Amino acid sequence: MKWRDLRCGEVRPDQVGQRITLAGWVDTRRDHGGLVFIDLRDRAGICQLVVNPERAPEAHAVTHEVRNEFVLRATGEVVARAPEAVNPNIPTGEVELQVDELEIVSRCPPLPFQLDEENVDETLRLRYRWLDLRRPRLQRNLKLRAQMVAVIRRVMEEAEFLDIQTPILFKPTPEGARDFVVPSRLHKGRFYALPQSPQILKQLSIIAGFDRYYQIAICFRDEDLRADRVQEITQLDVEMAFPDRDFIFGLMEEMCVAIWSECVGVELRPPFPRMTYAEAMARYGTDKPDLRFWLEIEDATEFTRASQFKVFADAPCVRYLTVPQELSRADLAALEELAKEWGAKGLAYLVYDEEGEVRSPIAKFLAEEELSVFRADPGSTVLFGADEPRMVARVLGALRSHLGQTLGLIDETRFEFVWVTDFPMFDWSEEEGRWGAVHHPFTRPTPEWEERFDREPAHATAFAYDLIANGNEIGGGSFRIHEPDLQARVFELLGIGPEEQRAKFGFLLDALGMGAPPHGGIAFGIDRMVMVLAGEPNLRDTIAFPKNQAGVDPMSGAPSEVPPEQLDELGIAVVVPQEEH
Ligand code: ASP
Numbered sequence: 001m002k003w004r005d006l007r008c009g010e011v012r013p014d015q016v017g018q019r020i021t022l023a024g025w026v027d028t029r030r031d032h033g034g035l036v037f038i039d040l041r042d043r044a045g046i047c048q049l050v051v052n053p054e055r056a057p058e059a060h061a062v063t064h065e066v067r068n069e070f071v072l073r074a075t076g077e078v079v080a081r082a083p084e085a086v087n088p089n090i091p092t093g094e095v096e097l098q099v100d101e102l103e104i105v106s107r108c109p110p111l112p113f114q115l116d117e118e119n120v121d122e123t124l125r126l127r128y129r130w131l132d133l134r135r136p137r138l139q140r141n142l143k144l145r146a147q148m149v150a151v152i153r154r155v156m157e158e159a160e161f162l163d164i165q166t167p168i169l170f171k172p173t174p175e176g177a178r179d180f181v182v183p184s185r186l187h188k189g190r191f192y193a194l195p196q197s198p199q200i201l202k203q204l205s206i207i208a209g210f211d212r213y214y215q216i217a218i219c220f221r222d223e224d225l226r227a228d229r230v231q232e233i234t235q236l237d238v239e240m241a242f243p244d245r246d247f248i249f250g251l252m253e254e255m256c257v258a259i260w261s262e263c264v265g266v267e268l269r270p271p272f273p274r275m276t277y278a279e280a281m282a283r284y285g286t287d288k289p290d291l292r293f294w295l296e297i298e299d300a301t302e303f304t305r306a307s308q309f310k311v312f313a314d315a316p317c318v319r320y321l322t323v324p325q326e327l328s329r330a331d332l333a334a335l336e337e338l339a340k341e342w343g344a345k346g347l348a349y350l351v352y353d354e355e356g357e358v359r360s361p362i363a364k365f366l367a368e369e370e371l372s373v374f375r376a377d378p379g380s381t382v383l384f385g386a387d388e389p390r391m392v393a394r395v396l397g398a399l400r401s402h403l404g405q406t407l408g409l410i411d412e413t414r415f416e417f418v419w420v421t422d423f424p425m426f427d428w429s430e431e432e433g434r435w436g437a438v439h440h441p442f443t444r445p446t447p448e449w450e451e452r453f454d455r456e457p458a459h460a461t462a463f464a465y466d467l468i469a470n471g472n473e474i475g476g477g478s479f480r481i482h483e484p485d486l487q488a489r490v491f492e493l494l495g496i497g498p499e500e501q502r503a504k505f506g507f508l509l510d511a512l513g514m515g516a517p518p519h520g521g522i523a524f525g526i527d528r529m530v531m532v533l534a535g536e537p538n539l540r541d542t543i544a545f546p547k548n549q550a551g552v553d554p555m556s557g558a559p560s561e562v563p564p565e566q567l568d569e570l571g572i573a574v575v576v577p578q579e580e581h
Helices: 057-063 122-127 136-158 199-207 245-264 277-284 310-314 329-341 368-374 389-406 484-493 498-512 526-534 564-570
Strands: 019-031 036-042 045-051 071-080 095-106 181-183 191-193 212-220 232-241 274-276 297-299 317-323 349-352 380-387 417-421 426-429 434-437 464-469 472-479 519-525
Touching (some): 019 095, 036 057, 036 071, 045 057, 045 071, 057 095, 136 212, 136 232, 136 245, 136 526, 199 212, 199 232, 199 519, 245 464, 245 526, 277 389, 317 389, 329 389, 484 498, 519 526
Parallel strands (some): 045 095, 274 417
Antiparallel strands (some): 036 045, 071 095, 349 380, 426 434, 464 472, 472 519
16 A cells, blocks of 8 residues: 655645645644644655545544544645635645545544643653644754755764764763762673763774774763753764874864754854863853854953952952943842852942942042053943952853843844863862863973973863864864873873773783874764754754653653662662652
């Protein structure tokens, strides 16, 4: 039997007069007390069915039972709609199907939520994800995602990168999160770790002579979840031997240009700007600057050294943002609250009214020269941060993005990319009392730090880079250490002694000692890229079957308990903390 001629969304005026069969889901059903109209939907779109009781009495009888989301099969004749009935909003809007035969293929009970309902509770949506995924927005996101992956593969293959699959059951691969572990039945008491990324394995692939590697890989990170984090991320993972940073940046730019052009019809203009981490922190207060709006942080530390205003004179760093609006007292009080939440002690400001008169509790402490440095246009506000440079960056950076949003300074139609380079190599963890790797432990220092990174770890820079799109980190990578002794020094600094190095990374150190070429690479978060590409605020809505913010899948109930026999086989006893009983 013939399944159908066309998909619902594909019917066009050139089919007028033809007899076809369509199958799909009932999007809507309208009974005009005689004629019944049904919008039949599939992935390709919607086609209007018309069931006329005189032409097709049997089919018309069937329509009485039809409800939303039933699956129907309809056979009939494609006819042109009367001019006044044309729907210009859908590609099939000039035609409709005059139904002769109608069959209910599958039924559906009353829906837990309507597909066109806004603001449905996310747990309910995830519980019935198969219904949620039928909505146009999610259909679009997943389609964009698939198109994007196809473009990525094409660009990588054309540049002669080889797709190499690496194992899911592996050893810990440190990317700064906790590992998911999997017990081994055959080796009781031992565990695999799910890779936080194929980092070590891609390095080994290069050492193995595959000089250009890529993979669309799933990475598992047991993180405490925030709004824009998930535990399973999909990543385009790239590595090459004898790397050249301009080549890597150029190829990734070419890939982004192809993705944006082919998936959303936007022409990006490479080369993307580059700035160092230090510059990004000073000018935008973040290593993920959103360049869709121009607001920039300026430095005043030098001018304010001799200030009469003690807060400025004593602060290691004084910076300011000039906002193009005369903010009210209430606005300023609200901003000060936010600044305090981000760690500031207060928020100093100068407001210039429409006449250019200054209004500020601190103005009287500032000398004329100081005021002239900060003088802004009438109808604007200068906001200050005075503290340690990190704190100033954090507070002014957060204020900048907050004001970008709330004052509508962001041009939502733009896509602005920027490379951020020369990250710090290490950061000090107060909690653990030791240095950690900012990127990962396999990242090499920039050449000028190779000799002395261990003497001044706080200042050492790494040969690492991120690609930022509209303030989102979509990619990040580095040049790697290919010398076993350099790798051992970095491990040492990170507090990983020789024995632990052997136990955890002995195989990597051995490989580095057996003809390892210089290598480097990058990884792109596919989920995050779709988010930016689709303008989708919810990371989970770029993923077909995500878990919720607590790491639970409301659809299947995972993670779930395991029967005692299975635990016995694994040699595992579960100790449930008291409060969870
Ligand atoms: N493995 C790194 C990550 O997943 C990326 C890289 O260095 O290539 O973030």
